[in-house]
Every structure is written in structure tokens, then in C-alpha cells.
Amino acid sequence: xxxxxxxxxxxxxxxxxxxxxxxxxGGRGPALTDVTLGGTKDTPQMVTCIDADGKPGxxxxxxxxxPEGTRYAVLxxxxxxxxxxxxxxHRYREDIALFAExxxxxxRMSISWSRIFPKGIEEEPNRAGLDFYRSVFEELRKYDxxxxxxxxxxxxxxxxxxxxxxxxxxxxxxxxxRFCATIFEEY
Numbered sequence: 001x002x003x004x005x006x007x008x009x010x011x012x013x014x015x016x017x018x019x020x021x022x023x024x025x026g027g028r029g030p031a032l033t034d035v036t037l038g039g040t041k042d043t044p045q046m047v048t049c050i051d052a053d054g055k056p057g058x059x060x061x062x063x064x065x066x067p068e069g070t071r072y073a074v075l076x077x078x079x080x081x082x083x084x085x086x087x088x089x090h091r092y093r094e095d096i097a098l099f100a101e102x103x104x105x106x107x108r109m110s111i112s113w114s115r116i117f118p119k120g121i122e123e124e125p126n127r128a129g130l131d132f133y134r135s136v137f138e139e140l141r142k143y144d145x146x147x148x149x150x151x152x153x154x155x156x157x158x159x160x161x162x163x164x165x166x167x168x169x170x171x172x173x174x175x176x177x178r179f180c181a182t183i184f185e186e187y
Contacts, residue, residue, distance in 0.1 A: 009146070011106030012099065017082050017155035020112060022089025027126040029118025031155040032166075035072040038081040048075045072158055092136050100143035107145050109136070110153035113179050120157030120175050121164075125182050137187060149187075151180060 004010060014020075017033040024030070032047070037058065039045035046058040052069030058078075059066060066072070074080065088095055099107060113120060115129035140147050156166060164172055 009106035009148075011104040011108065011145070011148075013108035014088070014110070015150070015153040015155075016110045016112040016115070017153060019085045019109075020089050020115075021083065021085040021087040023080075023083045025089065026115065026128040026132055027118060028112065028129060029114040029120070030074070030158040031112065031114040032072070032158055032161050033082050033155045034080060034158065035074055036080065036082070037078055047072060048078050049073050050075075072162060089132070093139055096136075096139045096143060096145065099145055104145055106148055107140055108148040108150065110150040110155075111183055112155050113152060113176075114155060114157040116182060117157065117175070117179055119159035120172075120179070121159065123178075125186075130182075130186050133183075133187065149183075151183070152176070 017031060022028065023034050035047050035049070037046045037048060044060050046060050047066075048056065048058045049066055049070045050056050050073040051067065056073065056075050057070070086095070096107070111133055112129070115132065116125050118126055137147055160166060160172055160175065164175075166172065
């Protein structure tokens with residue numbers, strides 16, 4: 001059987017907003033993806049919201065402007081696939097053991113900005129979020145699996161989207177820099 005060359009990375013790739021679950025646990029704040037419904041090949045992904053009169057609705061303009069007086073909202077009767085994902089938040093040890101069993105030596109993952117800074121604007125990070133990722137990294141190390149981290153993968157904290165206008169506002173850069181510096185120093 002042919003072998004991969006020395007130094008070849010074999011693994012998997014995930015995004016926290018699709019895979020992790022635990023969307024409202026451990027101090028994590030809501031992200032834009034938390035108000036995003038699952039789309040299909042025939043139905044576009046939509047975001048859910050409540051208008052100024054309290055009427056629920058949904059829009060195709062993911063990340064775009066909502067009508068005046070409308071706010072993003074999690075609706076009780078809607079299905080949000082990322083709220084549970086594959087439940088990595090609770091099952092990461094099992095998942096990583098399976099990765100090792102498959103011979104993975106690399107795991108590409110993202111760190112949820114809103115798990116570290118729930119609104120995205122705090123001065124101090126959420127310790128529970130930092131501890132979660134530290135545990136993930138320690139578990140990966142236990143199996144000799146190298147983490148390859150994506151810093152931002154479409155899960156901007158919802159507060160930043162609603163209150164600051166998302167990436168159109170240059171002030172968001174300083175908040176993102178704080179997030180980056182925190183995870184670089186922490187890990």
C-alpha cells in the first residue's frame with residue numbers, strides 16, 4: 001500500500017458555527033449564525049427576526065440590512081441546525097478519539113468569537129470559552145493531532161452585527177484585534 005509522504009497532514013475540517021453546538025452554553029453569546037435557518041437546494045438560508053410590532057419573520061438577506069425596527073431573533077418554532085451541530089461542545093473527547101482512530105494528524109477548526117467575547121466588545125474574555133478551547137487543544141495533543149485554527153469563520157457576534165453594523169464599521173477591527181490577541185496569547 002502506498003504511504004503519504006513524510007510531513008503530510010491527514011485530517012478533517014470543521015467550523016465552530018456549524019459543528020460545535022452548545023450555542024447558548026458556557027457564557028457564549030449569540031452570533032449571526034444563531035439566527036440562521038438551514039437552507040436546502042431549493043430554499044435559501046434565511047435569518048429570523050422580529051419586527052417593531054413583535055411579528056416574527058425571516059429574510060434571505062443574511063448579514064444584510066433588516067427593515068427599520070426589525071431585530072434578529074431566535075424563534076421558538078424554527079429549526080437552527082447550528083444550535084446543536086454535531087454536539088462537539090459536549091462530545092469533543094469522543095470525536096477526537098475517533099479522529100485518532102482514523103489516523104488523523106491534523107484537525108482544522110475555528111474558534112467562535114462569541115464564545116470568547118459574547119458580545120464581541122468586552123474588555124475581558126469569557127473564561128469558560130477559553131477553558132473549553134484549551135481542553136480541546138489538550139485533547140488533540142494527547143492524540144498527537146495538530147490543530148490548524150481558523151480565527152473567524154462567519155460567526156460574528158450578533159451584538160456587533162446589530163449595534164455596530166458588522167464589518168462596515170471600522171471600530172469592529174479593534175474588537176477583532178482584541179479577540180485575535182487574546183487567543184494568540186492564551187494558546
